Amino acid sequence: MFVIFCRIFQFFFNLGARLLPWRKAVPIEGPGSVNRIPELLQERNVKKPMIITDDGLVRAGVAQRVIDVLAKAKYPYLVYTDVEPNPSVNTVNKIQKLYIDQKCDGFIALGGGSAMDAAKGAAARVVRPGKSVNQMGGLLRVLRKIPPFIAIPTTAGTGSETTVAALITDTETRHKYAIMDLCLVPRYAILDSELTTGLPPSITAATGMDALTHAIEAYLGWTYNTRESVQFSLDAVKIIFANLETVYKDGKNIEARQAMLQASYKAGFAFTRACVGNIHAIAHTLGGLYNTPHGIANAVILPKVLEDYGKKVHKKLARLTEAAELVSKNDSKTYAEKARIFIDAVYAMNEKMGIPAGFDCIKNDDIPQMIKWAGKECNPLYPVPVIYNKKRFGAMIEKCMQIK
Ligand SMILES: [Fe+2]
Numbered sequence: 596m597f598v599i600f601c602r603i604f605q606f607f608f609n610l611g612a613r614l615l616p617w618r619k620a621v622p623i624e625g626p627g628s629v630n631r632i633p634e635l636l637q638e639r640n641v642k643k644p645m646i647i648t649d650d651g652l653v654r655a656g657v658a659q660r661v662i663d664v665l666a667k668a669k670y671p672y673l674v675y676t677d678v679e680p681n682p683s684v685n686t687v688n689k690i691q692k693l694y695i696d697q698k699c700d701g702f703i704a705l706g707g708g709s710a711m712d713a714a715k716g717a718a719a720r721v722v723r724p725g726k727s728v729n730q731m732g733g734l735l736r737v738l739r740k741i742p743p744f745i746a747i748p749t750t751a752g753t754g755s756e757t758t759v760a761a762l763i764t765d766t767e768t769r770h771k772y773a774i775m776d777l778c779l780v781p782r783y784a785i786l787d788s789e790l791t792t793g794l795p796p797s798i799t800a801a802t803g804m805d806a807l808t809h810a811i812e813a814y815l816g817w818t819y820n821t822r823e824s825v826q827f828s829l830d831a832v833k834i835i836f837a838n839l840e841t842v843y844k845d846g847k848n849i850e851a852r853q854a855m856l857q858a859s860y861k862a863g864f865a866f867t868r869a870c871v872g873n874i875h876a877i878a879h880t881l882g883g884l885y886n887t888p889h890g891i892a893n894a895v896i897l898p899k900v901l902e903d904y905g906k907k908v909h910k911k912l913a914r915l916t917e918a919a920e921l922v923s924k925n926d927s928k929t930y931a932e933k934a935r936i937f938i939d940a941v942y943a944m945n946e947k948m949g950i951p952a953g954f955d956c957i958k959n960d961d962i963p964q965m966i967k968w969a970g971k972e973c974n975p976l977y978p979v980p981v982i983y984n985k986k987r988f989g990a991m992i993e994k995c996m997q998i999k
Pocket residue numbers: 753805809875889893
């Protein structure tokens with residue numbers, strides 16, 4: 596009965612979603628594209644932007660690169676550098692207060708997912724001061740135009756530069772949840788590979804696997820997809836298989852870095868339109884409870900869930916195997932054989948990049964809570980190929996505890 600309820604919900608949600616005014620962040624691409632910030636701000640009539648970033652990017656000199664561009668153009672600005680991984684409600688509220696007190700009128704979010712999530716959350720609070728962050732959790736609860744917003748990803752993974760989502764963690768309960776609203780799609784996404792060349796291999800690997808998970812989960816959804824989101828998923832899978840290991844081994848390869856930024860953007864668009872699935876729903880519980888890096892959580896769970904889906908996804912995985920150029924289009928292997936090749940390639944990629952096979956951080960006592968959160972996030976909204984009930988979520992979480 597529950598499966599039928601979810602499918603009916605998804606069917607009607609899909610009809611409604613097709614009427615919504617979807618848009619993408621305008622991509623500003625290429626090495627050095629960060630220099631275009633002043634021009635973009637002027638275009639949107641922004642007088643004093645607030646830069647939201649984290650301490651790591653300050654130490655790495657990446658934040659300075661953006662500050663220099665603004666200083667050279669004599670732009671007044673405010674910088675907030677205290678965004679933590681898995682940003683909390685407290686951080687979002689602090690940013691909102693500073694933004695208003697200092698009379699800022701636009702956001703520049705510089706970082707991986709966390710800086711963009713925190714800035715989006717703050718932007719939502721700026722236009723909805725009467726609603727708490729928790730009250731905006733869920734779908735379409737902001738419904739107001741946010742201030743001009745430039746997203747500058749410094750990792751190639753989250754896709755947050757073009758998504759509707761801001762992932763925030765409740766300060767008290769450690770529950771990580773999403774605020775999802777079309778108004779949270781940034782106005783511009785600056786995809787500048789020069790900002791990503793200093794990323795250490797471990798972060799390159801984790802974030803790249805996050806992007807791969809976005810593309811795959813979006814592609815496997817049984818509905819919500821459009822022709823464009825399907826194509827973007829296929830493109831992203833192809834680019835990631837061709838470039839992720841290259842940038843893991845050689846972070847300075849600017850062409851491969853630029854390609855990965857493009858893949859992340861495309862996968863971001865694909866999943867913001869077509870949703871993610873069970874993998875992300877479980878991964879978010881790990882991020883909230885144990886601060887597990889989001890990309891690592893996805894990378895570990897991804898091949899296990901694909902295996903668990905079985906026959907239901909063989910045909911689609913076969914298509915992804917071709918897109919990734921792991922087999923040729925004319926190859927006579929069965930769908931099941933091609934799917935196996937794809938799953939094995941994901942396992943192999945994880946292993947080559949030093950990603951663990953499982954988690955040793957999960958506490959048995961936390962499993963019921965994880966099952967509850969994962970189920971709540973996923974069902975009935977995500978159009979997953981196989982709907983997980985509590986038992987199946989539990990079994991998958993236990994599978995993820997096997998470290999070999
Ligand atoms: Fe993700």
